[in-house]
Amino acid sequence: GAGVSQSPSNKVTEKGKDVELRCDPISGHTALYWYRQRLGQGLEFLIYFQGNSAPDKSGLPSDRFSAERTGESVSTLTIQRTQQEDSAVYLCASSPRTGEASIVNEKLFFGSGTQLSVL
Amino acid sequence: QKEVEQNSGPLSVPEGAIASLNCTYSDRGSQSFFWYRQYSGKSPELIMFIYSNGDKEDGRFTAQLNKASQYVSLLIRDSQPSDSATYLCAGQTNDYKLSFGAGTTVTVRA
Numbered sequence: 001g002a003g004v005s006q007s008p009s010n011k012v013t014e015k016g017k018d019v020e021l022r023c024d025p026i027s028g029h030t031a032l033y034w035y036r037q038r039l040g041q042g043l044e045f046l047i048y049f050q051g052n053s054a055p056d057k058s059g060l061p062s063d064r065f066s067a068e069r070t071g072e073s074v075s076t077l078t079i080q081r082t083q084q085e086d087s088a089v090y091l092c093a094s095s096p097r098t099g100e101a102s103i104v105n106e107k108l109f110f111g112s113g114t115q116l117s118v119l
Numbered sequence: 120q121k122e123v124e125q126n127s128g129p130l131s132v133p134e135g136a137i138a139s140l141n142c143t144y145s146d147r148g149s150q151s152f153f154w155y156r157q158y159s160g161k162s163p164e165l166i167m168f169i170y171s172n173g174d175k176e177d178g179r180f181t182a183q184l185n186k187a188s189q190y191v192s193l194l195i196r197d198s199q200p201s202d203s204a205t206y207l208c209a210g211q212t213n214d215y216k217l218s219f220g221a222g223t224t225v226t227v228r229a
Contacts (some may be wrong), residue, residue, distance in 0.1 A: 048215065109165075
């Protein structure tokens with residue numbers, strides 16, 4: 001597709017349920033990021049994938065959060081046993097970085113996000 | 120201490136005025152800095168990036184970087200109502216990770 005696609009756009013779930021969020025990056029983009037944005041807040045880094053390298057999971061807030069990415073394609077973010085504080089917009093972004101020369105040019109293209117509401 | 124701090128705002132300016140947004144960062148390893156604009160209910164979109172000390176101009180936008188003071192700013196000249204949005208500053212370090220500030224909300228009064 002032309003842009004980063006995220007699904008679902010909205011998800012309402014009950015506390016304690018598991019949810020899975022999906023991100024389709026722009027074709028050819030090697031880097032993929034997940035961010036969380038609570039209402040009125042900035043972007044909170046969650047996890048970063050770059051090609052076949054080990055992901056940077058340093059931003060995941062607890063072991064209830066996990067993410068996977070198959071090669072340079074789709075990524076899924078899974079939240080187990082959801083809590084009310086997990087309610088937020090989850091944003092995925094991809095970048096066309098192709099090598100170290102691009103380190104100064106990490107332009108992120110964001111998806112529309114998934115609005116997660118935990119009741 | 121957060122890695123990237125922004126003046127909290129909100130910032131209200133009259134149409135045609137200059138809006139000045141400020142950002143400081145704590146990690147001296149940060150190499151590049153980005154300004155994203157986020158309209159209410161929408162995703163962030165990149166408007167400028169800068170990695171060299173000094174000024175960088177793009178249309179009505181000017182980004183300024185001072186690595187010695189660990190300071191980044193964005194000036195919006197001739198502000199328009201369509202510039203009303205939240206502006207996010209982000210810094211990037213060697214590990215590629217972008218750290219975002221909390222954002223500054225700008226309202227341009229017609």
